[in-house]
Amino acid sequence: MTSSTPRxxxxxxxxxxxxxxxxxxxxxxxxxxxxxGGRFVLRIEDTDDARNRPEWTDGIIDALAWLGISSDDPxxxxxxxxxxxxxxxxxxxxxxxxxxxxYYCAMTPDEIxxxxxxxxxxxxxxxxRDLGLGPGPGRVLRFRVPDGTTVVDDLVRGRVNFxxxxxxxxxxxxxxxxxxxxxxxxxxxxxxxxTHVVRAEEHLPNTPKQQMLxxxxxxxxxxxxxxxxxxxxxxxxxxxxxDKVALEQYRSEGFLAEAMVNYLMTLGWSPGDDREILPWAxxxxxxxxxxxxxxPAFFDVRKLAAFxxxxxxxxxxxxxxxxxxxxxxxxxxxxxxxxxxxxIQPRLVTFSDVPALVDFIFSEVVIDEESWNxxxxxxxxxxxxxxxxxxxxxxxxxxxxxxxSTLEQVMxxxxxxxxxxxxxxxxxxxxxxVGPPLFESLEVLGVDVSLGRMRAAIERASG
RNA sequence: GCCCCCAUCGUCUAGCGGCCUAGGACAUCACCCUUUCAAGGUGACGGCACGGGUUCGAAUCCCGUUGGGGGUGCCA
Numbered sequence: 001m002t003s004s005t006p007r008x009x010x011x012x013x014x015x016x017x018x019x020x021x022x023x024x025x026x027x028x029x030x031x032x033x034x035x036x037g038g039r040f041v042l043r044i045e046d047t048d049d050a051r052n053r054p055e056w057t058d059g060i061i062d063a064l065a066w067l068g069i070s071s072d073d074p075x076x077x078x079x080x081x082x083x084x085x086x087x088x089x090x091x092x093x094x095x096x097x098x099x100x101x102x103y104y105c106a107m108t109p110d111e112i113x114x115x116x117x118x119x120x121x122x123x124x125x126x127x128x129r130d131l132g133l134g135p136g137p138g139r140v141l142r143f144r145v146p147d148g149t150t151v152v153d154d155l156v157r158g159r160v161n162f163x164x165x166x167x168x169x170x171x172x173x174x175x176x177x178x179x180x181x182x183x184x185x186x187x188x189x190x191x192x193x194x195t196h197v198v199r200a201e202e203h204l205p206n207t208p209k210q211q212m213l214x215x216x217x218x219x220x221x222x223x224x225x226x227x228x229x230x231x232x233x234x235x236x237x238x239x240x241x242x243d244k245v246a247l248e249q250y251r252s253e254g255f256l257a258e259a260m261v262n263y264l265m266t267l268g269w270s271p272g273d274d275r276e277i278l279p280w281a282x283x284x285x286x287x288x289x290x291x292x293x294x295x296p297a298f299f300d301v302r303k304l305a306a307f308x309x310x311x312x313x314x315x316x317x318x319x320x321x322x323x324x325x326x327x328x329x330x331x332x333x334x335x336x337x338x339x340x341x342x343x344i345q346p347r348l349v350t351f352s353d354v355p356a357l358v359d360f361i362f363s364e365v366v367i368d369e370e371s372w373n374x375x376x377x378x379x380x381x382x383x384x385x386x387x388x389x390x391x392x393x394x395x396x397x398x399x400x401x402x403x404x405s406t407l408e409q410v411m412x413x414x415x416x417x418x419x420x421x422x423x424x425x426x427x428x429x430x431x432x433x434v435g436p437p438l439f440e441s442l443e444v445l446g447v448d449v450s451l452g453r454m455r456a457a458i459e460r461a462s463g
Numbered sequence: 464g465c466c467c468c469c470a471u472c473g474u475c476u477a478g479c480g481g482c483c484u485a486g487g488a489c490a491u492c493a494c495c496c497u498u499u500c501a502a503g504g505u506g507a508c509g510g511c512a513c514g515g516g517u518u519c520g521a522a523u524c525c526c527g528u529u530g531g532g533g534g535u536g537c538c539a
Contacts, residue, residue, distance in 0.1 A: 013539045045539065052539095109537070122465070123535075140537055157468070166466055166535095174537040181539050205467060205534040228469080228532085235531065263475095266488095270476055274487040293476080295469050296532060303475065303489045313502075347501035404498075422498055434500040 006038030007195045010064075011082075011185065013045040014056035017246035018063040020299060021200060021230040021238050024264040028227060029198050030069050031265070031287045040069065041192055042078035047086075047184050063247045066257050068280070085188055089179035092187045092217060093141055093172050101216040102172055104133035105142050123168040141173035143213065150208035155198075155225040155289040162208040170209055182206060186213040189222065198225040198289065201296075202237070225289045228268055231296040238299060245299075254327060254351025255304065259311040263304045268293040277310050305349050312348050320345050327354045332362040339444045343436040360430040361445055365453055367460075371433040380414045381424040382461045387413070388425055389454045398447045400439035407439075428457030 008029040012022050033040040044060065046052045061070075061079065070076060096102040105128035107115075112124050119125065126144075133139060145167050152160045172183040179187075189197065204226045214221040232243045239245070250260060262283070266276045271286045312320065321341040325334055337358070344357050360366075375381060387410045395402060404418075411421035422438050429442065429450055442450045 011539090015539075047539085138537095160467070162467075168535090171537050176537080178537085180537065185539085200533095201468070202533055203539090206539095208467095226468090231532075233474090237533075267475070270487095272477075274477070276476080276488055293469095297476090298474060300474055300489070306489055309502085344501095346503085349501095407498090418498055426499065430499095432499090436500085438498055440498095 005195075006033065006036045007041060007193050008033040008038060008198060009041040009043055009189065009192065009194050009196075011043045011045050011188075011199075012060055014052050014054070014060060016056060016240050017248055018056075018060050019238065019240065019245045020247055020250070020264065021245065022060075023063065023067060023247050023260070024230065024267060025198065025200055025227065026064060026069055027067060027261060027264055028225075028287070028289075028292075029196075030067075030075075031284045032196065032198065032289070034073075034075050035284050035287065038075070038195075039077050040075050041080065041194065042076065043080045043082060043188060043192070045082045045181075045185070047082050047179065047181070059248065063251075066247070066251060067261055068257065080188075080192070082184055082188055085184070085191065086179065088191055089184045089187045090173075090177075092190075093179065093183060096143070096172065096213075096216055097135075097141060099216070100144070102141050102143050103129055103131070103169075104135055104139045105131075105169075106133060106136070106139045108138070126169045129169070135177070138175040140171045140175050142169040143172055143209070143216075145169050145209075145212065150211055152204075152207050152211060152224055154204075154207075155223060156227055156292045157204070157294065160204070160207075164208075164212075167208060182209050182213065186210045186217070190214065190217060190219050194222055196223045196225065198227065201226045201228050225292075227289075227292050228294060228296045230267065230299045233298065235296065235298070237296075243299075244301070250304070252352070254353065255308050256311045256351075259308040260304070262311070263307045267297045267299065268295075277307065309349050312351075313346060315345070317342055317345070323351060324354050327351045328358075329355070329362075336361055336444050340436055340441065343440050347436075357436065360432075360435070361441065365429065365431040367427070367431045367457075368433075371427050371431070375423045375427045375433060376461055378420075378424075380416070382458065384410065384414055384416070384421060385424045385428060385454060385458055385461070389451060389458065392447075392454070393451060395447070398443060400437075400443045403439040403442050424457075425454065429453045 010026045010029050012018070030040050032038070042061075042064070044057050046057070057079075064070060093102065097104075107124075107128060115127065116122055116125065124142075128142070129144060135141070145164050148164050150162045150164055150167075152162065154160055170182060171180050173179055207224055207226070211221045230238045232238055247260070251257070258280070261280060262277060265283050265287070269287065269292050270276065271278060271282070272291070315323070321338040324337055324341050324344075328337060340358055340361060344354065348354065348357070388407055391406050391410050392403070395406060407421055407425065408418060411418065414421065423433065426435065426438050427433060429438075429445065435441065
């Protein structure tokens with residue numbers, strides 16, 4: 001690798017569904033890697049921990065691919081698995097120990113808590129620093145935090161100072177000898193030649209520790225960039241337990257990847273003008289960490305939905321119809337679906353809503369009682385329906401245009417406006433008071449089915 | 464408790480000392496359009512957390528207060 005090639009990385013741990021916050025972090029790294037002609041390294045941090053499961057790893061890779069981040073692009077590198085780098089982590093630990101940057105400690109958490117309490121402090125006080133202990137069961141390897149101040153230069157937050165005195169001698173190797181996050185993470189970054197670490201702000205407190213590790217390992221620390229976390233309505237960090245954060249769920253509800261990407265990228269960042277809907281290519285060339293906001297941003301599903309609507313309306317008619325097909329039962333007529341598609345495009349929020357919007361075309365009508373009662377309560381409804389059926393039955397041209405003008409003809413004798421006059425027909429044919437434009441629906445439905453339903457309604461109303 | 468970060472409409476943001484009577488978008492409301500519902504159009508509502516400075520001039524710079532967030536693990 002050349003030192004002039006920026007190397008970004010995204011390092012999720014497979015502990016659950018892929019999170020929208022993780023998606024945003026990945027996207028930020030991806031945009032930068034591509035913009036700078038660098039690489040995007042995917043590293044799965046699967047080191048021990050009972051929470052890791054292989055299926056989550058597949059979920060991460062699928063989700064990233066959905067967002068457009070995949071090995072189809074030469075910028076993408078990996079995935080690598082942290083678990084396969086254990087030897088290197090251990091080597092680094094040994095090196096640190098040999099150089100005096102780390103020491104073994106035999107104290108248990110309980111003993112530490114006890115001593116801390118008795119001394120009026122909270123954390124570990126470096127009590128085993130000069131015992132000269134060697135490795136052994138139950139002994140952890142701790143980093144010897146030097147005196148002084150650690151200055152973290154962060155592309156999004158500026159310069160942040162940490163007094164080393166408040167950073168306790170953190171653990172590198174557990175009592176069972178396995179490497180801990182801070183060590184594994186840094187060693188992997190070093191090994192993989194990572195030059196830019198862009199991640200969520202929750203890692204900022206880890207950064208001075210990691211920077212000390214880089215230095216102790218004889219390496220120059222990477223460029224840091226800590227972006228604010230995403231929060232829920234209560235302004236708390238998005239959590240897998242409480243909040244709807246699974247990217248896969250949004251995907252299965254029919255959110256478009258493009259809309260999700262655009263939304264995520266403009267959460268905490270803006271192109272600097274009044275636009276917020278903009279193509280990826282433009283986002284990629286305009287995105288800079290220096291422009292990322294410093295405050296946590298609320299992940300607002302309503303705004304995501306609005307973005308999705310925008311993207312749906314931007315689709316070509318063909319692309320839209322094709323996408324609709326993927327969201328309805330196979331047995332539904334693709335021709336009929338394609339015919340009605342242009343009329344649902346402006347009213348669709350997410351694709352999972354497609355079936356419910358047009359099901360009356362493909363299955364038996366289900367009359368909604370409330371709608372029926374409301375519409376048929378009008379004294380003219382039955383008569384109007386009867387007159388309309390008669391007029392429609394005589395039609396030779398079953399087109400939306402003719403259907404409309406015919407009803408307009410009929411309604412004059414009832415002294416109604418079209419808005420009122422179409423209601424009985426609508427409820428008879430679709431079962432509801434709202435739906436796609438009526439005459440276009442009738443056209444797609446065809447003469448036989450339409451008339452059949454209207455006659456059934458007349459019978460129902462008469463009986 | 465301690466450490467760190469942050470603070471413009473309800474929400475996402477523009478703003479980097481004078482273009483600010485603070486702009487846009489989502490949401491909400493009203494009107495127009497209309498074949499229901501949407502979409503579209505027009506408009507309304509609504510904000511620089513507070514207090515001190517600095518400056519001829521502050522949303523923009525400094526300090527403090529308050530509020531919020533993150534971290535404080537032999538999790539990642």
